[in-house]
Amino acid sequence: xxxxxxxxxxxxxxxxxxxxxxxxxxxxxxxxxxxxxxxxxxxxxxxxxxxxxxxxxxxxxxxxxxxxxxxxxxxxxxxxxxxxxxxxxxxxxxxxxxxxxxxxxxxxxxxxxxxxxxxxxxxxxxxxxxxxxxxxxxxxxxxxxxxxxxxxxxxxxxxxxxxxxxxxxxxxxxxxxxxxxxxxxxxxxxxxxxxxxxxxxxxxxxxxxxxxxxxxxxxxxxxxxxxxxxxxxxxxxxxxxxxxxxxxxxxxxxxxxxxxxxxxxxxxxxxxxxxxxxxxxxxxxxxxxxxxxxxxxxxxxxxxxxxxxxxxxxxxxxxxxxxxxxxxxxxxxxxxxxxxxxxxxxxxxxxxxxxxxxxxxxx
Numbered sequence: 001x002x003x004x005x006x007x008x009x010x011x012x013x014x015x016x017x018x019x020x021x022x023x024x025x026x027x028x029x030x031x032x033x034x035x036x037x038x039x040x041x042x043x044x045x046x047x048x049x050x051x052x053x054x055x056x057x058x059x060x061x062x063x064x065x066x067x068x069x070x071x072x073x074x075x076x077x078x079x080x081x082x083x084x085x086x087x088x089x090x091x092x093x094x095x096x097x098x099x100x101x102x103x104x105x106x107x108x109x110x111x112x113x114x115x116x117x118x119x120x121x122x123x124x125x126x127x128x129x130x131x132x133x134x135x136x137x138x139x140x141x142x143x144x145x146x147x148x149x150x151x152x153x154x155x156x157x158x159x160x161x162x163x164x165x166x167x168x169x170x171x172x173x174x175x176x177x178x179x180x181x182x183x184x185x186x187x188x189x190x191x192x193x194x195x196x197x198x199x200x201x202x203x204x205x206x207x208x209x210x211x212x213x214x215x216x217x218x219x220x221x222x223x224x225x226x227x228x229x230x231x232x233x234x235x236x237x238x239x240x241x242x243x244x245x246x247x248x249x250x251x252x253x254x255x256x257x258x259x260x261x262x263x264x265x266x267x268x269x270x271x272x273x274x275x276x277x278x279x280x281x282x283x284x285x286x287x288x289x290x291x292x293x294x295x296x297x298x299x300x301x302x303x304x305x306x307x308x309x310x311x312x313x314x315x316x317x318x319x320x321x322x323x324x325x326x327x328x329x330x331x332x333x334x335x336x337x338x339x340x341x342x343x344x345x346x347x348x349x350x351x352x353x354x355x356x357x358x359x360x361x362x363x
Contacts, residue, residue, distance in 0.1 A: 007035035007102060008163075009089045010079035012072055016093035017047040019206060022129070023093050024055050024062070026204075032102035035089070037062045038079050043069025048093075073172045073180050080171060083163060092157040096129070096204035104198060105160040116165030116193025117185060119154030120202035127208050135205075140196035148189060149231075151224060156181040158202040165193045175245040178216045179223035186231040219248075221271045225264060226252050232260045250293070258297060269294070269303045284315055284323065305331050305338040 009027055013020060027037055039062060041049050049066060056062045065082065067075070080088060087109060089102060105118055124132040137153055138144040147153040159181075169187035176183040189195055230242045233256055241255035242248070253261060253268060261268060273290055288311060291299065298304060308331035315324035332339045 003084075005034055005036050005085045007032070007087050007089060007106060007160075008079075008083035008085040009035055009037040009091055009102075010076065010083060011037060011039045011091045011093060012042055012075040012079065013039055013044060013048050013052065013093045014042040014069070014072075014075075015044045015046045015048060017044075017051060019094040020048055020051050022096055023091065024051075026097040027091060028055075028059055028061065029099075030097060030102045031100060032106055033061075035061060035102065036084060038065065038082050039063065040065045040067065040075050040079055042067060042071070042075045071174075071177070073174045073177055076180070077171045080161075080163060080166060086163055088161045088163055088166075090157050090159050090161065091203075094206045094208070095157050096125070096206070098123070098201055098203055101158075101202045102160075104200060105202070108198060109160065109162070112194070114192075114194050115196060116162050116169075116188045116191070117154060117159050117195040118161075118198065119159045119196075120198035120200055122155045122158055122203050122205040123201045125204040125206050127206065129204065129206075131204075132207065134201060136199070137197040139199055140194065144195060144197070145189075148185060148195065149228065152179075152182040152185060153195060154181075154185065154197060155203070155205065157205065162193065165191065169193075173242075175242060175248050176223045176227055177248075178220040179227055182224055183227040183230070186227055190231070190234060218271065221267075222250070222252075223248055225267055225271055228264070229253065229256045229260055232256075236260065254295065265298055265301050266303050269298050269301060269307070273307060281315075281318060281320060281323075284311055284318070284320070287311055288327070300334055302335070302338050302342075305335045306342050308334075309339065309342055 011023070011027070016023070024037075024039075039052050039055075041052055041064065052062070052064045056064045063082075065078075067078070087106065089105065091097060105120070108118055109115055119137060121137065122135050124135060126132055135155070137155065138147050144153045165188055166184060169184060169191050172180040172184055174180075185195055226242060226248050229252075230240050234240050238257070242252060245252070273287070273294065291304070291307060291311075294304075308327050312324045312327040312331070315321075315327060328339070
């Protein structure tokens with residue numbers, strides 16, 4: 001292999017022994033063979049370090065780096081800095097590279113100096129590797145650009161990156177943990193590089209209970225919205241108020257002018273308030289406390305009114321009649337028209353349900 005390989009594969013590894021061998025085997029069996037695989041052990045406490053060492057002894061393309069646990073964002077940035085190639089393939093230690101992935105992506109990059117990020121379709125697989133379904137992403141152009149303004153238009157572990165593009169964009173940012181890829185794609189796009197997808201499956205994306213999207217759903221949603229707001233602020237020439245943040249929380253949205261977040265109020269509300277089953281009194285009280293901490297403009301939305309009514313209904317079912325009355329009264333004082341509309345709609349649905357049930361029984 002040449003001193004400067006045409007491709008570097010960056011593989012972050014943290015307690016991934018269960019699936020690591022399958023991931024490494026799928027990488028090393030690719031028909032495009034001129035690459036280095038930088039496997040970074042991020043302080044694993046399982047058998048991952050031993051497995052990595054075995055593969056390094058077996059195949060000179062595997063380059064193992066051990067470090068204390070610093071998290072995915074810093075690990076990815078370290079992998080990019082260590083990469084010797086101009087192109088970098090991302091890979092996760094619980095996924096599988098499908099045959100021909102590297103060759104297909106490498107060929108597509110030829111003559112495309114404008115291309116910064118290239119993804120493709122993914123095959124969702126279960127823990128045993130069985131196919132669940134195929135997920136498609138927009139190929140490029142306006143369709144992808146519109147998708148980009150709503151969420152990530154590429155599957156992170158399936159992408160191949162132009163190293164100079166992600167460096168110009170500023171690499172991954174720690175504050176956007178769990179949506180660090182989406183934040184980076186927005187900045188790569190702003191830097192003038194194209195983001196595209198191949199219309200062929202590139203990886204088997206394993207679904208299990210430890211996936212980030214399952215474990216950290218709320219943090220991911222918050223970071224996604226913050227990335228959108230930061231992009232809008234930069235595009236408007238107002239700078240990026242998140243540039244020096246180490247961590248995101250609900251207060252990040254106070255840093256942006258209301259004009260930049262006006263159309264995101266429903267999404268912001270759902271992220272900030274979280275999910276609640278309203279089964280116990282403690283859940284109801286916590287939900288109301290979270291509601292009171294929200295910005296006033298979000299509390300006064302129709303979504304906020306509907307939330308208060310939902311809390312009131314939950315309190316009524318728990319026989320907390322005073323709490324129910326106070327909550328609904330507060331909603332009425334804030335938005336009486338919305339209360340009438342929402343309650344009226346609920347009553348109409350209840351009446352229809354009652355009549356339907358009566359007709360069914362009489363039939």
